[in-house]
Every structure is written in structure tokens, then in C-alpha cells.
Amino acid sequence: MKGRIIITFVLAVLACCYGCNSPSITSYSAEEKLIGAKLSDLGIELPEIARPVAAYVNVVQSGKLLFVAGQLPIREGRVLCTGKVGRDVDLEKAQEAARLCVINALVAIKDELGSLGRVRRIVRVEVFVNSAQDFTGQSQVANGASILLQQVFDDAGKHARMAVGVAELPLDAAVEVAMIVERK
Numbered sequence: 001m002k003g004r005i006i007i008t009f010v011l012a013v014l015a016c017c018y019g020c021n022s023p024s025i026t027s028y029s030a031e032e033k034l035i036g037a038k039l040s041d042l043g044i045e046l047p048e049i050a051r052p053v054a055a056y057v058n059v060v061q062s063g064k065l066l067f068v069a070g071q072l073p074i075r076e077g078r079v080l081c082t083g084k085v086g087r088d089v090d091l092e093k094a095q096e097a098a099r100l101c102v103i104n105a106l107v108a109i110k111d112e113l114g115s116l117g118r119v120r121r122i123v124r125v126e127v128f129v130n131s132a133q134d135f136t137g138q139s140q141v142a143n144g145a146s147i148l149l150q151q152v153f154d155d156a157g158k159h160a161r162m163a164v165g166v167a168e169l170p171l172d173a174a175v176e177v178a179m180i181v182e183r184k
Contacts, residue, residue: 031117038152049107050074053170058108061183064120066112068179070128071104072171073097082172086135089174095144098127101177102145106152113183121156122149124180130173131165138163145177 039046052058052069060067073081073096081097083089089097110116127142129135142163149157169176
């Protein structure tokens with residue numbers, strides 16, 4: 001009898017300790033609510049997921065990392081910002097396009113994980129800017145993406161980044177954003 005009590009106690013302690021290291025569904029939903037409130041405060045309502053425009057998937061998981069495919073500034077099946085930044089598109093509009101790309105990435109992440117509360121941190125953001133020949137403000141365009149991620153995820157939204165000017169993007173989009181995200 002005494003042996004059973006000790007074994008039961010040890011199992012209970014192990015279960016408790018294991019539970020302490022594993023985020024519960026309740027903590028995910030609390031974090032999801034907090035993130036939802038931040039998005040709402042920013043005037044952002046997450047749209048339906050944008051389906052890939054070619055032969056790829058939106059997100060691939062490898063271990064705890066999510067590799068989010070390049071997202072375009074698409075809303076309701078239409079690219080909302082097209083052309084060359086610095087010629088056809090001004091800086092402010094390009095930043096808004098980068099922000100929309102991130103919103104689409106968040107939708108893809110939520111679709112993959114079930115909750116944005118399962119994001120541990122944003123690791124890297126890659127911003128591709130369809131640039132006019134002499135445009136050199138790619139890093140400022142990328143701020144449209146970076147600032148939003150920091151507003152939504154606080155310190156976990158701080159990330160490494162690259163911003164690159166390119167000659168063309170799919171569907172003549174002005175901006176494309178890809179991300180690497182760590183999940184809990």
C-alpha cells in the first residue's frame with residue numbers, strides 16, 4: 001500500500017513538472033486574445049487566407065521553425081499595390097503594402113498553428129521591393145513590415161531582417177514579404 005502511494009506521488013510530481021514546461025491550451029488562448037486585441041487596436045481584421053499563386057504552400061514547419069512563403073499585398077484575390085517603388089509607387093504606399101504582406105503572413109501562420117498565441121518569436125523577415133532603377137529606400141519600405149510585427153508581438157516581434165531591391169515580383173506586386181517564425 002505504501003509503495004503505491006509513493007509511486008502515485010512521484011507520477012503526480014512528474015506530471016506537474018512536465019505541465020509546467022508545456023504551455024497549456026489556456027495560455028495559448030490568453031495570448032491569442034491579447035494579440036487579437038492588439039490587432040483590433042491597430043484597426044486590423046485578419047482576412048481569409050490568401051491561397052498560393054503557384055506550386056507551393058504558404059507555410060512549412062521544420063522542428064520549431066515555420067518558413068512562411070513570400071506573401072504579396074493581396075486582398076480578396078487582388079494585388080492592391082503594383083508597379084515599381086520610386087516610380088509608380090511612393091514610399092508610404094509601399095510601406096502599407098509591406099504591412100499588408102505581413103497581415104497575410106499572420107493569417108498563414110494562424111492557419112498553420114491554429115493560434116497566433118503559439119508564436120514564440122519572429123526570427124527573420126525578408127522584404128523584396130520591386131524597385132525603380134535608382135530607388136534605394138528598401139529598408140524604409142521594410143519598416144512597414146517590421147513596425148507592425150513589433151506592435152503585435154512586442155519584444156518577440158523584434159527580428160533579423162533583409163530588405164532587397166529586385167527588378168520584378170510576381171503579378172507586378174510592389175512588395176513581397178517572407179518570414180521565419182519560431183513556434184512554442
